[in-house]
Amino acid sequence: MSDRDSVFFRNFTIFSAVLTVLAIILILIGRSVHYSSVGDHSDQVDRSVVQSNIQPVATVNTDPNAVAAAPVVAGGAEAPFDGSVDGQLIYDNVCMACHTTGAGGSPTLVKSQWDSRMEQGIETLYKHAIEGYTGSAGLMPAKGGRTDLTDEQVQAAVDYIVSHIQ
Numbered sequence: 582m583s584d585r586d587s588v589f590f591r592n593f594t595i596f597s598a599v600l601t602v603l604a605i606i607l608i609l610i611g612r613s614v615h616y617s618s619v620g621d622h623s624d625q626v627d628r629s630v631v632q633s634n635i636q637p638v639a640t641v642n643t644d645p646n647a648v649a650a651a652p653v654v655a656g657g658a659e660a661p662f663d664g665s666v667d668g669q670l671i672y673d674n675v676c677m678a679c680h681t682t683g684a685g686g687s688p689t690l691v692k693s694q695w696d697s698r699m700e701q702g703i704e705t706l707y708k709h710a711i712e713g714y715t716g717s718a719g720l721m722p723a724k725g726g727r728t729d730l731t732d733e734q735v736q737a738a739v740d741y742i743v744s745h746i747q
């Protein structure tokens with residue numbers, strides 16, 4: 582071995598020894614921390630704490646009335662579209678998805694599809710649009726599915742439909 586080799590070997594041995602001592606110290610510290618924090622009740626798990634830690638962040642509410650009731654519970658939440666009764670605005674944003682495409686059997690703004698409906702009178706059309714109903718063509722959801730709309734907003738949309746039937 583050359584001088585340089587033996588110097589390296591000595592330094593390396595010291596370095597390894599220091600690392601080994603350090604590792605042992607860390608293991609001892611780790612053990613003492615573990616035992617002091619877990620203490621005697623290491624095999625007693627507080628189930629209520631575990632339950633609250635792993636509970637889901639949300640649950641699905643299958644109560645059909647809950648959705649309709651929500652705005653009331655929230656203390657009379659603001660009507661959407663700033664409470665606007667602009668029939669076209671409501672129609673474009675809520676009703677159009679079905680009534681322009683005819684999705685799900687919904688009548689499009691074509692006269693032949695509305696003749697028999699118009700015979701029921703406008704009040705029935707309002708009622709069916711607000712409360713929803715199932716006819717022979719399909720399901721008209723209450724307020725087009727937007728139960729946060731006011732009755733006036735839905736009526737304005739019906740008026741828009743009725744005046745745009747061609």
Ligand code: HEC
Binds near residue numbers: 676
């Ligand atoms: C998810 C699709 C869908 C949306 C959204 C929708 N409708 Fe309808 N609507 C229907 C279907 C389907 C029918 C036909 C039901 C039948 O007669 O069988 C219908 C029928 C109607 C009728 C006729 C009622 C009658 O007595 O013949 C009116 C009025 C109406 N919708 C208004 C609206 C208004 C206003 C909106 C928006 C606020 C809207 N709809 C949104 C699907 C929809």
